[in-house]
Amino acid sequence: MKLAVVGGGSTYTPELIDGFARLRAELPLTEIALIDPDEQRLALVGGMARRMLARAGHPAAVSTWTDRAAGVAGAAAVLLQLRVGGQAARNVDETLPLDCGCVGQETTGAGGLAKALRTVPVVLEIAETVRAHAPDAWIVDFTNPVGIVTKALLDAGHRAIGLCNVAIGFQRRFAAHLGVAPASVELGHVGLNHLTWERSVKVDGQEVLPKLIEEQGEEIAADIGLPVWVLRELGMVPSYYLRYFYAHDQVVAEQRAKPSRAAEVKAVEDALLEIYADPASDTKPELLDKRGGAYYSEAAVALIASLIGDRGDTQVVNTRNGDTLPFLDPEAVIEVPATVGAHGATPLPVDPVQPLLRGLIAHVSAYETLALEAARHGGERRVRDALLANPLIGQADLAADLAGRLVAANRAYLPWAAR
Template identity: 75%
Template sequence: MKLAVVGGGSTYTPELIDGFARLRDELPVTEIALIDPDISRLELVAGMARRMLAHAGHPASVQATSSIEEGVAGATTVLFQLRVGGQAARNVDETLPLQCGCVGQETTGAGGLAKALRTVPVVLEIAEVVRRLAPQAWIVDFTNPVGIVTRALLDAGHRAIGLCNVAIGFQRNFAAALGVDPSHITLGHVGLNHLTWERAVYLDGKDILPEVLASDRAQEIADSMGLRVELLRRLGVIPSYYLRYFYAHDLVVEEQRAKPSRAAEVAEMEARLLEMYADQAVVTKPDLLSKRGGAFYSEAAVALIASLLGDRGDTQVVNVRNDGTLPFLDDDAVIEVPARVGAAGAVPLPQEPLGPLYSGLIAHVSAYETLALEAALHGGADRVRDALLAHPLVGQDAIAEELTGLLLEANRAHLPWTVR
């Protein structure tokens, strides 16, 4: 079984390798192809991957290549975890919107749009190679913004499913707090990628969320998200931490302006991780990697791939076509909900009706995602401006106008259509 990882030079990759090593019985991988244009970085990560597998007694071989064709040929699954423009582009995504009083974040708002503009064309180009050289392969997209990228892949007819670690993070955290195995916890997870709420937390089939929100634990959860516990208790749900950008927008902008960007922190962290990966004595993933982001990514990826290839028919939270699941959205929209996963793909489970406080925001952001994808596919300042105007974290004409100019100028090197 060959798996290919596009963006294999990422410092995330040892997290993925660790999952393959630990969960070998669930997913018997024999070959892992790491694909990345940055050869020097790729060799460090590939060497680390080989040592980790050898240390764990795992027989899989690791191929390191800058060739998409060579890497994906014959793969059963191709994981996308690329970042067009690297941390430098991410830093712009997180700082440029602050000039206009908007949240600076790499997956939502103006920063998320910039990332979509850079990323979608590249992803679609790579996916065509996958279609040609590994036509039966599943594409698992972990590349942000996952909802927009996954929709682009599906609209182009690719065998693709989007994956995010937010839901599995909630599940594992609840399990740890309750002292139970994660298999005992399931979630009432609903929304769009990076715009989700937990409407229920089931412990062996019983919803314990009302008890959690009434307990002292609720304050701890609220504090971890930077939200008021009163809000969580009034809503009766637990929002993902990305909802803070909506529920506390001005406070977040104030905080972001007062400290270095997350991209700057991650760039420093990545430099240290790469030094560790270069050390031949390091044979297990460093503790520092847990601070890099992507917690439980490997477990989620292994579970999804095992279900797709093994037709297990179990339930996992993925990004998938709406197809009537949320009736206020177009069928073609991509949503993030529990789905039944098997050899034919993922089918979203029915959802209880959502109140207007949630459906309104979901519909608003989904409309933005449609416009963002149009801008990414076809270019044009007017399309970019429309997408910004539609996003609830921007939404004002003068700001959308200014951000359009700033965003296009900052990303000119990655957007060929901006060259006049």
């Protein structure tokens, strides 16, 4: 079975390779095609991938491609993990909003919109290449903002599912707290990508979330960057990304006082590429843990194995809402547990969502609809409308100011803005 990775020159890729090697029984790959326009990075990462597989005794071949069509041809699944504009564009996403008093983050708020504007057109071009050269392939999107990108793919009729590592991260964290196997932990995960809450945690069918909050609340709160009283009052665990909403002003102050995350990641990436260039390096470096994306490979393996093998198991994915959350449009993309098989993903029934969550989910989902319109069709007014609808912006003068700044800063990536 051939798997293609678009963005294969990413420093994330050895995390994927490590998972493919460890979990070969779940996903028997014969070829891993790494596709990237950066030949130098592709050579470094491709060499590292080959050495890692050889050390593990994995028989899969690693091929490297700058030609997307040749790289995806015949693939059973195509994994998207690209970053249009690289860390330089990310740095703008994380710093420009701060000048206006807004959170600077690459997937949420104004920075997330800028990333969507750059990313959606490129992803749709890639998806058309997949349709032409690997028409039966599943597209698994790990490229942020995952919810918006996945909706773009589904709206265009592609076989696509979005993937995030937040849920598997919580599952592993809770399992470690409880001293149980991760597979025995079932999450009541609900919301949108990077806007989710764990409303239930069950171990072998028994609810343990109240116990977790009582016994491990301080530690969990520290992990997600929120006060423990928030967890206790809600009776649930918000994802780390809720911090941008629940502690907005505190986050802005913190971000202004230190280098951007993009600057930190750039330094980590440079060090990782030096490791990958060493012909003696053949194991996933510990430094990769600082790059982010924990458990990404395991989530990807499980999802692709279920899509190809029609396993019918339950996984947390990004997929169409349908009637799962009745207060959202059926065409919206949500992040919930779903049954995954050859048909794709079917969301499991969800208990009624509390008004405190429902309002914010609906608000952000409406913003995502407008963000996708701006990404697909362009126009500064559409960008302004999306910012005005975003709860982290939501003021007319601020939205207008930010729209002009975002378009100017990203003009090189927005063909409609160059006219």
